[in-house]
Amino acid sequence: MGQKISITNSNNTQDSRFLSFLKRFSPQKPSLDKNMSPRTGMFAKLTAPSANKPNDFTRLISNSISFASTRTKEYLLFKDPEGKFQPSLQTLTQVFLMNYITQSVNLDLTDTFNCTAMTPEQRILLGADWVWAILKKPTKNPKIQIAVQVLHLPEREEAEERATAGKPISESIQMAQMESRNKNMYERIVDFCTSIGKDCYALFLFFGKRDDKVNIYGVLSNNFEAAVGKCDKIDRALIENFFKGSRYFHTPFGMMQTIFTKKTEEALTLMIKFS
Amino acid sequence: MTALLSSPQSCLHPLRRQFERIMAATQDVKGKGEGGDQNFDYMFKLLIIGNSSVGKTSFLFRYADDAFTSAFVSTVGIDFKVKTVYKNDKRIKLQIWDTAGQERYRTITTAYYRGAMGFILMYDITNEESFGAVQDWSTQIKTYSWDNAQVVLAGNKCDMEEERVVSVDSGRLLAEQLGFEFFETSAKDNINVKQTFERLVDLICDKMSESLDTDPAVTTGAPTAKLTDSAPPLQQPGCNC
Numbered sequence: 101m102g103q104k105i106s107i108t109n110s111n112n113t114q115d116s117r118f119l120s121f122l123k124r125f126s127p128q129k130p131s132l133d134k135n136m137s138p139r140t141g142m143f144a145k146l147t148a149p150s151a152n153k154p155n156d157f158t159r160l161i162s163n164s165i166s167f168a169s170t171r172t173k174e175y176l177l178f179k180d181p182e183g184k185f186q187p188s189l190q191t192l193t194q195v196f197l198m199n200y201i202t203q204s205v206n207l208d209l210t211d212t213f214n215c216t217a218m219t220p221e222q223r224i225l226l227g228a229d230w231v232w233a234i235l236k237k238p239t240k241n242p243k244i245q246i247a248v249q250v251l252h253l254p255e256r257e258e259a260e261e262r263a264t265a266g267k268p269i270s271e272s273i274q275m276a277q278m279e280s281r282n283k284n285m286y287e288r289i290v291d292f293c294t295s296i297g298k299d300c301y302a303l304f305l306f307f308g309k310r311d312d313k314v315n316i317y318g319v320l321s322n323n324f325e326a327a328v329g330k331c332d333k334i335d336r337a338l339i340e341n342f343f344k345g346s347r348y349f350h351t352p353f354g355m356m357q358t359i360f361t362k363k364t365e366e367a368l369t370l371m372i373k374f375s
Numbered sequence: 376m377t378a379l380l381s382s383p384q385s386c387l388h389p390l391r392r393q394f395e396r397i398m399a400a401t402q403d404v405k406g407k408g409e410g411g412d413q414n415f416d417y418m419f420k421l422l423i424i425g426n427s428s429v430g431k432t433s434f435l436f437r438y439a440d441d442a443f444t445s446a447f448v449s450t451v452g453i454d455f456k457v458k459t460v461y462k463n464d465k466r467i468k469l470q471i472w473d474t475a476g477q478e479r480y481r482t483i484t485t486a487y488y489r490g491a492m493g494f495i496l497m498y499d500i501t502n503e504e505s506f507g508a509v510q511d512w513s514t515q516i517k518t519y520s521w522d523n524a525q526v527v528l529a530g531n532k533c534d535m536e537e538e539r540v541v542s543v544d545s546g547r548l549l550a551e552q553l554g555f556e557f558f559e560t561s562a563k564d565n566i567n568v569k570q571t572f573e574r575l576v577d578l579i580c581d582k583m584s585e586s587l588d589t590d591p592a593v594t595t596g597a598p599t600a601k602l603t604d605s606a607p608p609l610q611q612p613g614c615n616c
């Protein structure tokens with residue numbers, strides 16, 4: 101890591117790609133921040149070394165998350181009119197990650213706020229697709245983590261299950277399934293976060309919600325385990341239930357800001373609209 | 376689930392109860408006839424532990440994939456890789472768990488100690504702190520794993536002679552005190568990587584045979600496959616670089 105992609109010394113292809121990247125980085129909600137113009141990304145890059153001010157930093161992270169969400173949203177309802185080409189649901193997760201990672205590398209964020217994609221085995225064992233982490237300097241040990249599990253529309257998940265039923269699974273995947281057979285995917289990510297503590301959040305990222313299939317939403321909490329007491333287990337219905345009680349959705353910026361300013365041992369649960 | 380996972384356990388070697396308990400967890404995965412590479416006679420769970428950044432993940436990558444990268448990607452929680460080795464015509468499937476060294480992952484990583492038959496406890500010869508932590512890691516093994524788990528102490532990054540702060544002798548001495556085998560290793564230059572795993576497998580096999588020998592009750596009617604026959608000679612523990 102640590103290579104800086106600067107406007108002046110990278111080659112032409114990189115420049116134009118980078119600039120078109122930034123052009124696409126058009127904020128959905130201009131009112132989000134008055135300092136923000138469509139070119140903020142570039143200026144942010146140019147001033148990145150001084151992004152020590154927590155707010156600039158929070159802004160850069162949340163911009164990258166919003167950017168990835170917006171790009172992913174474009175494909176949420178993709179359907180081949182001939183019905184032959186069916187990208188897997190994993191592809192959508194990959195689109196999100198590719199966009200997020202590219203953006204965060206361009207903005208030089210990775211040494212401070214990193215994104216670790218899980219291996220296929222870890223996805224099963226820990227229930228997470230990727231983990232975001234604020235890193236402590238100089239050890240680069242994680243200080244705050246957000247473990248993310250992507251959820252797709254139920255009808256799409258069912259369709260995919262039908263399509264992959266009976267297909268061979270690799271041996272190590274079978275072993276991972278064996279290891280975690282007593283827990284569902286929701287419980288696994290919550291267990292993982294709970295085992296770490298209140299500075300580890302589980303984020304269920306909904307690529308489409310039942311009543312709004314074209315947008316990306318999330319439920320984030322460091323306190324899902326509290327729900328286990330009330331119901332006997334964590335399942336999709338329990339997580340979706342959080343949306344019912346809530347009219348207010350945070351922006352990605354609001355989410356990051358709340359996480360960064362929260363007191364250490366406090367419980368926190370947020371609903372977020374990402375796209 | 377597939378047939379492989381649900382296939383009934385047919386011919387597990389009778390072992391001492393502790394082994395049975397550990398093997399029980401692996402029985403369901405043990406299968407026959409699902410395609411060549413899924414046949415195996417034993418499955419050993421191994422764990423690599425030690426401070427963060429001593430080279431645990433790199434060590435496993437070198438062994439399983441024969442690859443090395445100098446980028447440091449801190450492991451999240453736990454992960455594993457599978458590798459099959461052969462010993463006296465027996466196929467041994469190694470399920471090798473890679474753990475994150477940081478304190479925050481202690482709960483999740485120690486949960487995996489219980490089923491492990493062997494440990495590679497790693498420190499970094501260029502990092503005094505990681506060597507100082509060996510004692511604590513050893514206590515963790517004693518606390519969370521079963522009594523007969525075998526341990527090899529590995530002083531990694533022995534390619535970095537210039538930056539060495541832990542001598543071979545202090546490594547060897549500590550290993551002796553703790554009753555562990557010892558190697559200096561390099562994931563980068565591929566020194567003693569295979570040897571470390573092979574030695575650990577030998578130690579586990581020795582222990583298994585010992586159990587069979589000392590507990591004749593469980594061996595009746597069982598094939599007395601001795602995995603220790605023609606064990607390879609001991610490797611040089613030092614790092615020849």
Ligand SMILES: Nc1nc2c(ncn2[C@@H]2O[C@H](COP(=O)(O)OP(=O)(O)O)[C@@H](O)[C@H]2O)c(=O)[nH]1
Nearest residue numbers: 427428429430431432433445447532561562563
């Ligand atoms: N020179 C040298 N560097 C190594 C060796 N093994 C690992 N490293 C480096 O040490 C850093 C940490 O390695 P990693 O395997 O991630 O450590 P872990 O935290 O214990 O899993 C990485 O930058 C590796 O490239 C080695 O044998 N020699």
Ligand SMILES: [Mg+2]
Nearest residue numbers: 431432449450
């Ligand atoms: Mg690691």
